[in-house]
Amino acid sequence: MDYIVNGFYEAIKLIFSFDSExxxxxxxxxxVSSSAVIISVLFSIPMAVxxxxxEFIGKEIFARLMYTLMGIPSVLVGLLVAITLSRRGPLGxxxxxxxxxxxxxxxxxxxxxLMMGLIFTIVRKRGKEIERAGRLLGARNIHLILLIIRELKxxxxxxxxxxxxxxISEVGAVMxxxxxxxxxxxxxxxxxxxxxxxxxxxxxxxxxxILLLISLIINSLLYRYKEGG
Amino acid sequence: MKIHIxxxxxxxxxxxxxxxxxxxxxxxxxxxxxxxxxGKTTLLNIIAGQLHYDSGIVDYNNKPFSKxxxxxxxxxxxKPYMLDRSVYGNIAYPLKLRKMSKNQINYExxxxxxxxxxxxxxxxxxxxxxxxxxxxxxxxxxxxxxxxLLLLDEPTSNIDNKAIIKVETLIREYAKDNTVIMVTHSxxxxxxxxxxxxxx
Numbered sequence: 555m556d557y558i559v560n561g562f563y564e565a566i567k568l569i570f571s572f573d574s575e576x577x578x579x580x581x582x583x584x585x586v587s588s589s590a591v592i593i594s595v596l597f598s599i600p601m602a603v604x605x606x607x608x609e610f611i612g613k614e615i616f617a618r619l620m621y622t623l624m625g626i627p628s629v630l631v632g633l634l635v636a637i638t639l640s641r642r643g644p645l646g647x648x649x650x651x652x653x654x655x656x657x658x659x660x661x662x663x664x665x666x667x668l669m670m671g672l673i674f675t676i677v678r679k680r681g682k683e684i685e686r687a688g689r690l691l692g693a694r695n696i697h698l699i700l701l702i703i704r705e706l707k708x709x710x711x712x713x714x715x716x717x718x719x720x721x722i723s724e725v726g727a728v729m730x731x732x733x734x735x736x737x738x739x740x741x742x743x744x745x746x747x748x749x750x751x752x753x754x755x756x757x758x759x760x761x762x763x764i765l766l767l768i769s770l771i772i773n774s775l776l777y778r779y780k781e782g783g
Numbered sequence: 784m785k786i787h788i789x790x791x792x793x794x795x796x797x798x799x800x801x802x803x804x805x806x807x808x809x810x811x812x813x814x815x816x817x818x819x820x821x822g823k824t825t826l827l828n829i830i831a832g833q834l835h836y837d838s839g840i841v842d843y844n845n846k847p848f849s850k851x852x853x854x855x856x857x858x859x860x861x862k863p864y865m866l867d868r869s870v871y872g873n874i875a876y877p878l879k880l881r882k883m884s885k886n887q888i889n890y891e892x893x894x895x896x897x898x899x900x901x902x903x904x905x906x907x908x909x910x911x912x913x914x915x916x917x918x919x920x921x922x923x924x925x926x927x928x929x930x931x932l933l934l935l936d937e938p939t940s941n942i943d944n945k946a947i948i949k950v951e952t953l954i955r956e957y958a959k960d961n962t963v964i965m966v967t968h969s970x971x972x973x974x975x976x977x978x979x980x981x982x983x
Contacts, residue, residue: 691925692928
């Protein structure tokens with residue numbers, strides 16, 4: 555039992571000693587997940603809003619497909635991205651495998667259906683009445699999309715934060731496409747797996763605490779946003 | 784704007800809701816009256832271009848409905864949707880879409896809010912208003928960008944008697960230069976407002 559207590563004690567010491575390796579890992583994690591979320595936001599929000607209010611053939615099938623992809627296992631995404639980016643793969647020429655860019659791509663693929671699915675659902679539910687109100691006041695095309703985004707900003711923000719939460723806490727995809735290379739592609743989750751297998755519990759627990767803190771901050775933001783509007 | 788409706792039919796689930804042989808609507812104010820479920824709201828939605836109809840013709844100045852025409856038409860529903868922003872933000876929205884200057888927007892909004900004694904509501908969140916206040920703000924928001932055709936679905940149903948007179952005056956004034964079609968259940972209100980009645 556001592557090693558657990560000791561692990562926690564050493565972990566807290568590590569956090570406050572501002573260990574460079576620890577903070578490099580945290581920095582890369584936040585950078586990779588934030589980049590994936592920002593790129594996904596630019597794609598998912600306009601797409602989900604447009605598809606949510608438009609009526610088109612196959613909308614139900616599209617919705618079901620997206621809901622299925624919302625829960626796609628991260629190792630499967632990692633595998634698919636790895637196959638695409640590996641030297642023999644269709645995008646192998648880009649030489650992205652085992653780089654932070656590959657990790658961003660993998661997380662983008664992982665969280666985009668989740669973000670789109672959440673926004674698509676709320677737009678399907680509430681988008682029509684907002685669209686109607688906007689049209690009656692003279693809004694068209696881009697103004698209608700912007701109006702819906704603004705009216706549903708709380709729900710959209712929650713979807714974005716949920717996606718960030720999923721991105722920063724996943725391990726499968728970044729492990730496969732990043733390779734957990736020291737000072738290059740090592741992030742919080744892959745480090746926890748590695749330090750645990752090495753029996754280095756202090757660093758694993760320290761990173762676990764940091765991950766938990768990040769989750770706490772995100773959930774606090776979600777709660778505040780939801781309550782405050 | 785002149786509206787010509789000929790042989791208009793609308794069904795919901797095989798039930799004939801609307802069957803109009805001929806209606807001609809000229810500039811000014813006309814009231815639509817009729818029993819519950821006779822298709823008054825459906826008619827307004829069709830004229831506003833919000834609802835498809837099964838057969839017939841609806842012409843606006845002898846032209847069919849188009850996106851260009853839609854800019855000059857608006858409808859205030861029985862339960863209007865308030866945008867999640869202040870009363871000022873709600874009323875300013877259609878004016879901002881039409882690229883009106885900020886000074887002009889402020890002037891127009893202050894003028895109309897002042898007339899209806901609604902200045903204290905100016906910076907309140909529109910989604911927190913009472914039903915009657917919502918109706919008044921929705922009416923102002925629709926009138927402020929001066930659509931040539933204004934469709935009102937029971938716009939005073941939740942407004943107190945004192946304010947109704949002012950709202951009616953506002954509607955009557957507006958109808959001097961535009962076409963206003965108003966659904967109402969109050970025959971005394973019809974008598975006060977117009978002698979042009981569409982009975983469904």
